[in-house]
Structures are given as structure tokens and as C-alpha cells.
Amino acid sequence: MTIRVYNTLSRSKEDFVPREPGVVAMYVCGPTVYNHIHIGNARTFLTFDVIRRYLTFRGFDVRFVQNITDVDDKIIARAAEEGRPPAELAAEYTLAFRAAMDALGVERPTVQPKATETIPGMIEMTERLIKTGHAYVVDGDVYFSVRSFPGYGKLSGRNIDDLESGARVDVDERKQDPLDFALWKAAKPGEPHWPSPWGEGRPGWHLECSVMSEQELGLPFDIHGGGSDLVFPHHENEIAQSEAATGTQFARYWLHGGMLQINSEKMSKSLGNFTLLKDVLAAYPAPVLRLLMLQTHYRSPLDFSSDRLDDATRSYERLVTPLRNLEWAKRNRAVPTEQPAHADEIAAIEAAPEAARTAFAAAMDDDFNTAGALAALFDLVRALNGFLESHGIGDNARYAGRLDAAADTMRQLLGVLGVRIDTSSYTAEYPPLVLEIARDLAGYDGVDTRAAVEALLAARTVARNERNWAAADAVRDGLASLGLTVEDTAAGSRVVHRPAG
RNA sequence: GGCGACGUAGCCAAGUGGCAAGGCAGAGGCCUGCAAAGCCUUUAUCCCCGGUUCGAAUCCGGGCGUCGCCUCCA
Numbered sequence: 001m002t003i004r005v006y007n008t009l010s011r012s013k014e015d016f017v018p019r020e021p022g023v024v025a026m027y028v029c030g031p032t033v034y035n036h037i038h039i040g041n042a043r044t045f046l047t048f049d050v051i052r053r054y055l056t057f058r059g060f061d062v063r064f065v066q067n068i069t070d071v072d073d074k075i076i077a078r079a080a081e082e083g084r085p086p087a088e089l090a091a092e093y094t095l096a097f098r099a100a101m102d103a104l105g106v107e108r109p110t111v112q113p114k115a116t117e118t119i120p121g122m123i124e125m126t127e128r129l130i131k132t133g134h135a136y137v138v139d140g141d142v143y144f145s146v147r148s149f150p151g152y153g154k155l156s157g158r159n160i161d162d163l164e165s166g167a168r169v170d171v172d173e174r175k176q177d178p179l180d181f182a183l184w185k186a187a188k189p190g191e192p193h194w195p196s197p198w199g200e201g202r203p204g205w206h207l208e209c210s211v212m213s214e215q216e217l218g219l220p221f222d223i224h225g226g227g228s229d230l231v232f233p234h235h236e237n238e239i240a241q242s243e244a245a246t247g248t249q250f251a252r253y254w255l256h257g258g259m260l261q262i263n264s265e266k267m268s269k270s271l272g273n274f275t276l277l278k279d280v281l282a283a284y285p286a287p288v289l290r291l292l293m294l295q296t297h298y299r300s301p302l303d304f305s306s307d308r309l310d311d312a313t314r315s316y317e318r319l320v321t322p323l324r325n326l327e328w329a330k331r332n333r334a335v336p337t338e339q340p341a342h343a344d345e346i347a348a349i350e351a352a353p354e355a356a357r358t359a360f361a362a363a364m365d366d367d368f369n370t371a372g373a374l375a376a377l378f379d380l381v382r383a384l385n386g387f388l389e390s391h392g393i394g395d396n397a398r399y400a401g402r403l404d405a406a407a408d409t410m411r412q413l414l415g416v417l418g419v420r421i422d423t424s425s426y427t428a429e430y431p432p433l434v435l436e437i438a439r440d441l442a443g444y445d446g447v448d449t450r451a452a453v454e455a456l457l458a459a460r461t462v463a464r465n466e467r468n469w470a471a472a473d474a475v476r477d478g479l480a481s482l483g484l485t486v487e488d489t490a491a492g493s494r495v496v497h498r499p500a501g
Numbered sequence: 502g503g504c505g506a507c508g509u510a511g512c513c514a515a516g517u518g519g520c521a522a523g524g525c526a527g528a529g530g531c532c533u534g535c536a537a538a539g540c541c542u543u544u545a546u547c548c549c550c551g552g553u554u555c556g557a558a559u560c561c562g563g564g565c566g567u568c569g570c571c572u573c574c575a
Contacts, residue, residue: 011505029575037575044575074573156570162503163571205573227575232504234574258506259569266569295514295524301507301568308513311525318524321538359522363515371515375523382540389532389540469534476536487537496538 003058003365005223006299008231008254009155013367016253018222024060025221026052027213027251029230030112032069032205033093034078035276037100039289039304040260040267042277044227046290047257047298047368049106050417051225054364057416065216066109067209068094070116071192071202086192087116100277104286105418113212115203119194121211122203125245126183126196134244138174140186140199146179149240155254156232181237183207206237213251214242224251228299231256260302275304284309287419288316294370294417317498319377319414322384324423324496325489326407329393330400332491341391341399349402352383353409360413370417380410392490430484430497437478441471453479457493460486 003016018024028048031037037045055062069075070090079086094114101108115122126142129135134148146152146160153159163179182204187193193200213221219242226235235254242250259266262273280289292312296302341349356376363372384406393400414421430449438444438452442459446452456475463471476486485496 031575032573041575047575072573156504158504158571228506229570229574232571257575259575261568264568291524292513297515299506300514303513308525311513314526315524317538325538363522369515371524372522375515378523385539386541389538464534467534473535485537488533489538 001361001365003055004367005253005255006367008256011157014253018060019220019252022060024055024062024223025065025217026055026062026223026225027065027209027217027221028109028224029209029226029234030066030068030109031093031097032072032074033090033097034072034074035093036096037277038267039275039277039280040227042100042104042280042289043260043293043302044225044257045101045106046104046293046418048225048255050294050298050370051223051255051368052107053416053418054368058361062110063217064107064110065213066112067212068097068112068114069205069208070094070114072115072205076191080190090116096278100281103281104277105290105420107418111216113208113216115208116192118208118211118215119203121215122207123184123194123196125207125211125241128245129183129241132244134241135183136176137198140184140201141174141182142184142198143175143180144183144237144241144244145176146181146240147177149244151243152179152240153236155236155239158232158236179233181206181233183241206234206241209234210238210242210245210250213238214246219246220249220252222251223253223255225255225257228256228258257298258296258300258302260304262304264303280309284313285316285422287421288312290417290419291316291319291374294374294419297371298368313498316419318381319410319419320421320423322381322388323407323410323421325388326384326393326403327423328489328491328494329388330397332489333393333397339391341387341394345387345391346399346402349383349387349399349406352380353406356380356409356413360416364416373413373417377410377413380406384410430495431482433482434479434484437475437482441475441478453484453495457486457495461493 004013005016006013028045031041052062052064071086075086075090079089082089126135129144130137130142135142135144153163160177160179184196184198184201184203186199186201192202194202213219213224224235239250261267262275265273267273267275288309289312292304292308293302295312295315356379359376359379360373363369363376366372384403387399387403391399393403411421430453432449434449434452434456435444435447438455442452442455444452444455456479460472460475463469463475479486479495483497485498487494487496
């Protein structure tokens with residue numbers, strides 16, 4: 001079965017056929033490093049991380065290039081505000097960006113070039129464009145002439161005349177056409193600058209993507225990705241530059257991610273709802289945020305709120321629980337009933353992983369439908385839970401192999417979505433306050449939190465056996481006050497620490 | 502003004518011609534001392550009006566509503 005992708009260029013879903021069988025050349029616009037990235041940025045990067053992972057899962061060798069824009073008006077402005085060198089600011093936020101991506105579980109690009117390290121290539125492309133009559137020099141600035149490129153507007157579905165009729169295009173007398181954009185900007189005093197045939201200056205924003213993608217991938221490469229707000233003018237301009245300079249097609253499939261909103265409003269500084277990724281990750285585990293985002297198709301708008309994060313936290317728990325319960329059952333050899341499973345029950349649990357794989361791939365093949373893929377996984381969760389509920393691993397762990405197969409499939413497919421599953425939450429570190437509770441309720445006077453929890457559970461078991469519900473519930477309530485939930489299972493009691501929310 | 506999306510249950514959301522996925526929340530039941538976790542059952546005139554079709558959430562036309570882009574934006 002072929003993968004189908006929605007191509008902005010054709011405004012339709014197309015069969016995905018890479019230029020070279022088995023190899024995908026992919027470029028995704030990266031951040032301008034003038035601040036910590038916000039969750040809108042994060043959504044886009046997460047989207048293309050999943051697309052990359054899925055293509056890899058489907059057997060493609062993916063070469064993934066992402067730029068870092070480390071010279072730009074916004075960087076210069078912010079550095080001036082803070083009274084320090086732009087390069088220092090850019091370096092700091094480059095590191096912060098990489099750290100945030102690591103924390104989100106986004107795989108590192110194959111290559112991650114910086115704009116400041118691509119200056120010679122950008123000068124070279126600008127020279128080519130001037131020679132071929134697609135660009136002109138004015139006072140040390142170089143502009144691309146949009147009228148010189150007949151295909152201008154083909155990506156965003158606009159034409160030059162429509163665009164000019166809009167009143168919002170700035171008028172610069174020195175430009176031949178208001179839509180012409182800068183390839184090279186003459187440096188003002190105090191700005192970063194590099195020598196060029198047109199004097200000291202710095203590159204325009206659109207140019208780096210054209211140059212880097214050609215250098216690292218060659219033209220035409222397979223997938224160009226970014227947020228849908230980049231369709232115009234950024235990606236339109238990339239196409240114009242690259243195709244005018246090379247005479248060949250630039251990118252074959254254009255994929256654009258939908259915008260993220262906060263509480264149904266556009267994220268903006270003036271509304272005060274500018275949420276940074278690092279702040280979200282400080283409050284919620286990365287897999288929860290990932291799950292929230294993957295429950296909506298990547299091209300649809302996504303409304304972000306803390307309520308939705310809380311919902312996603314419970315969804316995440318639903319994924320973790322069966323894996324945790326299986327581990328617990330294997331460790332404790334718990335057998336809920338002596339009743340052996342019927343042949344049809346065994347057939348069902350044996351068929352479940354393959355059914356999930358098939359449904360997962362069918363959803364992902366259809367323009368990376370992660371919400372559908374998650375539904376396949378939740379169906380597998382139900383199959384696992386159901387079997388575990390009625391038969392556990394069986395006597396002598398006779399069913400463990402079949403259950404492991406289902407669990408392994410879950411882990412693998414969740415891995416394709418980049419969702420890390422942490423089943424260790426019932427063996428995690430416990431807060432020091434359990435020592436106090438254990439001293440009061442279980443007579444424990446040591447300093448080992450885990451032993452303290454064991455002592456509390458043992459005390460509760462004794463109390464329950466004596467039908468002393470008040471004492472038993474005191475233990476449970478005490479642990480609950482620390483965010484620890486007591487669960488009674490066929491193999492005894494355990495404590496589960498759940499993420500916030 | 503130009504271009505383009507979207508409107509599916511209380512909330513989120515998949516589904517582009519053939520009995521409406523999934524998650525969260527709710528209800529009932531099972532299990533439990535009570536819980537938790539889990540299981541079972543349950544919750545939809547698919548924004549409105551026309552049209553095409555044996556058959557429409559899905560295609561076409563109109564209307565209403567929400568949103569994005571057109572300026573730096575992921």
C-alpha cells in the first residue's frame with residue numbers, strides 16, 4: 001500500500017513516491033532563535049518528527065534537514081533591547097531549542113545547518129539570480145524580482161495582481177515591485193554583517209532555506225514542511241528563488257501543519273497567551289503533550305488548553321495501565337481465575353496485535369492520520385485489558401507470550417508516534433513525606449521511602465484482614481495526599497504515582 | 502477587498518458515497534469492605550435549506566456561523 005500525502009502545491013492528496021526508491025529527502029523550516037520556542041512551534045516540529053518516524057518505520061531511509069535561523073531582524077532587535085551581541089543571544093536560544101526538542105522527544109535532524117554558516121552559498125545564489133535577471137541591486141540591497149518568475153504564486157494560490165490590490169503591502173520606492181523581497185540586506189551600523197559583492201550586509205530570511213536544501217539534499221527533494229503560516233510568503237519565495245536560479249523544480253511535496261490556538265484565540269503577545277514549550281513541559285510529561293497534539297490531524301487547527309492537557313493525561317494513563325498491569329502480573333504470577341481461556345478468547349488476543357498494526361498503518365498511510373492510528377492502539381488496549389482482566393497470564397504464565405506480543409506491538413507503534421511509555425511509575429521515587437506517614441501509621445522508623453511504602457501497604461493489609469476499615473483507609477488517604485494511589489489487585493496491593501492533572 | 506480552511510455526542514476528535522472510529526466526561530451494571538484500576542452496557546435528527554444518487558456526514562448549489570493567511574510568524 002502506498003502512502004498518501006496532502007500536497008499544498010496540488011491542493012490534493014497524492015501517492016507519495018520519492019525521487020529515489022527507499023530514500024526520502026526532507027526539509028523542514030526550523031526556528032528563528034530569538035526566544036524560547038512556543039507550543040505552536042512545538043506542534044509543527046512534533047508533526048514532522050512523527051512523519052519522519054513513520055517514513056522510517058515504513059522502511060525509508062530518511063535524510064532530514066532543518067535550518068536554524070541565527071541572523072535575522074528579530075534577533076537583532078531583541079539583542080539590542082538586552083544590550084548584548086546578537087550572536088550571543090542566538091547561541092543561547094539555539095541551545096535552548098535543542099534542549100526543548102530533546103525534552104519533547106523530537107529526534108535530531110540528520111543535518112542542522114545555521115544561516116550564519118551558509119553565507120557563501122547564499123551570496124553565490126544571489127549572484128546567480130542577478131546574472132540571470134531575476135534580481136537587482138539597490139544601494140547595497142539585493143531584491144528578487146517576482147515579476148521575473150512566471151510561476152510566482154503557484155504554491156499559495158495567489159497571483160501578483162491580487163496581492164498588490166491588498167492594501168497591506170508596504171511601499172518601498174526603491175523596489176521595482178512592492179512584492180519584491182530582499183535576498184541581501186545592507187548592514188546598518190551595529191548590525192551583524194558579512195562582506196559581499198554589494199558591500200557589507202546580511203542575508204534575507206527566505207534565502208537560507210533555498211540554499212541549505214539544495215546543498216544538503218539536491219533538487220528536487222521530496223518533502224518540504226513547515227507551518228501553514230509559512231506558505232506565503234516564505235515558501236512561495238523559496239520556490240521563486242530556487243527555481244529561478246536553477247531552472248529545476250524545487251520541492252516535490254509541500255506539507256503544511258495547522259496552526260495552534262490557545263483557548264480558541266490566536267497565540268499572540270498582545271493577548272498575553274504566548275505559551276512556551278518549556279513551561280508546558282515543566283508541568284506535564286512530554287508524552288502527554290504529544291498525545292494531545294496527535295489526537296488532532298496535523299493539518300487541522302488545534303485548540304490548546306490546560307483542560308485538554310488534563311484529558312490527555314488520562315488518555316496517557318489508559319495507554320500505560322495495561323503495560324503496567326502486565327508487568328505486575330508477570331512479576332507476581334497473578335491469576336485472577338482458575339478458568340482457562342476459551343479458544344476464541346485466545347484467538348482474539350492472538351489476532352489483536354496484527355489487527356492493530358493493520359489499522360495503524362492504514363490510518364498513517366492516509367496522510368499521517370495520527371488520531372486514527374491512536375484509535376487502533378486504544379482498541380489493542382481494550383483487548384489486552386480484557387484478557388488480563390479475566391485470565392491474567394494464566395497458570396505457569398501460559399498466556400504470557402501472547403500478552404507480551406500485544407504489549408510489544410503497543411510499545412513499537414507508540415514508538416513510531418514518539419510516545420514514550422513509562423511503566424515504572426509504581427516503582428518510582430516516592431516523596432520524602434511518606435516517611436512521616438509511615439512512622440505514624442505503620443511504625444516505620446527508617447529512611448528508605450520505598451521500604452516505608454511497603455510498610456504502609458503491609459499495615460493496611462493487616463488492618464483490612466482485621467476489617468479495621470478506618471485504619472486501612474487512613475493509609476490510603478495518607479498516600480493519596482502525596483499523589484499516590486493505592487490499587488488492590490489479585491496479587492496484592494500496590495501504589496501508583498500518576499502524573500499531574 | 503483577495504485567497505483558503507472548518508462546522509460530527511456535554512467536551513475533544515477520526516471518518517470524502519453504503520448500518521457514525523477513538524479519547525475525556527456522564528449514566529447503569531460487574532468486581533471491591535469502600536475505593537482505585539479494569540470489564541460489560543449506554544449517550545449523535547453529522548449547522549440549516551435545496552439538488553444529484555437506489556443510497557449523502559461525505560458530491561453540487563445557496564445560506565448562517567467560526568477561524569486562518571494576505572505584514573514578522575511554526
